[in-house]
């Protein structure tokens with residue numbers, strides 16, 4: 230079954246309450262993740278419409294996994310038993326202007342929420358490179374955007390409603406539940422089914438985006454801090470060739486004191502004269518507006534527009550979080566691998582993220598710089614390469630993105646997450662029988 234057939238089938242189920250919420254994918258062609266590199270281990274999908282449906286389904290199953298928008302590249306969202314989808318639970322529950330929060334159903338995507346929020350006069354602090362992903366799935370893997378003062382997307386969560394392994398409803402909030410809340414937000418789908426999420430909001434704002442081409446690598450070495458602080462969100466795209474950063478994307482807020490002064494030169498790079506795709510040869514049609522044209526935050530913070538295919542499409546992704554103080558050394562370590570990396574690479578992106586206090590966030594108690602790789606879909610070659618990259622980045626205690634491909638061992642993960650034992654204790658409290666424990670969790674979390 231191809232993606233279109235799936236969407237059609239899904240829409241039919243949504244449109245007709247008479248059809249069973251059990252949606253069994255066509256047996257002859259298994260369902261895959263967004264990138265198509267992973268065939269899921271079961272066709273059994275139950276699509277829940279309400280909290281009560283979630284509770285009774287969880288109570289009945291011995292094993293299940295919640296599926297978001299399937300944008301992870303590894304098997305973190307996979308199951309060999311049952312999938313539960315909360316796609317129909319995508320309502321905007323409440324905007325609380327005074328408390329500056331919005332509460333949404335866990336099936337909602339950022340693409341659905343952001344325009345609604347903007348129309349009500351509010352905004353989120355940041356977004357990932359694409360708006361297509363579910364909010365619950367994104368926060369569960371510590372998905373991030375860029376901006377040295379911006380925490381990852383999970384840092385906006387102020388409360389969660391969750392159905393635990395026993396089918397009970399638990400509410401956790403930043404204000405009332407202290408450590409348990411901090412452990413549960415980046416939950417890797419291990420603690421329960423998130424049914425509602427409350428996010429911090431702020432008054433809506435406009436942004437501008439400028440792109441510069443050909444930033445010399447020497448400028449990154451000499452002026453990294455100045456470059457990173459030049460905008461609200463800064464992304465450096467490179468193919469690691471010719472000692473340069475191919476494109477610098479600078480997203481700034483239009484407010485006074487925050488606007489970026491878009492001179493024609495930026496540390497030796499030249500301001501672009503047209504909209505660009507991060508991979509310069511590709512059409513910029515699916516990219517957000519550039520050239521300094523002001524627009525709402527949600528149409529500038531992501532690189533890719535809703536309604537279009539994000540990124541390159543047929544690809545693999547890996548990403549490593551390096552403590553900010555090692556940023557330049559880490560970038561240079563990868564640059565030295567350019568001849569090995571280049572034949573398999575589509576593009577790399579370097580971003581900065583603020584520290585947070587969420588137990589399994591790769592930015593736990595440390596500001597980070599991320600080095601991301603969009604690869605051609607040749608897993609055997611990429612697998613060998615990422616092992617080499619991980620070895621080079623090991624001295625910096627690099628943490629891999631939970632939702633992308635990595636070969637970091639469970640022992641290394643354990644040594645890089647001091648809260649892992651506490652996280653394991655928390656999962657045993659909320660999921661005592663291991664209903665949500667899949668192969669990814671068994672290997673990477675529980676075997677360590």
Ligand SMILES: Cc1cc2nc3c(=O)[nH]c(=O)nc-3n(C[C@H](O)[C@H](O)[C@H](O)COP(=O)(O)OP(=O)(O)OC[C@H]3O[C@@H](n4cnc5c(N)ncnc54)[C@H](O)[C@@H]3O)c2cc1C
Pocket residue numbers: 263264294295296297298299300301302305306315335336357358359362363364365366367368369370371372373374417418419421422423424539540541630631632633
């Ligand atoms: C083109 C592309 C661009 C990307 N860009 C970025 C980027 O800019 N920054 C970044 O950090 N990442 C990025 N990613 C990675 C991706 O956004 C994350 O990995 C994210 O987790 C995907 O969300 P999802 O809903 O698709 O999750 P899924 O893959 O469906 O699920 C991820 C995890 O969340 C759990 N989960 C989902 N919903 C729930 C729920 N309701 N309750 C409990 N657990 C749940 C699942 O069980 C699973 O463990 C990108 C991916 C793609 C394909």
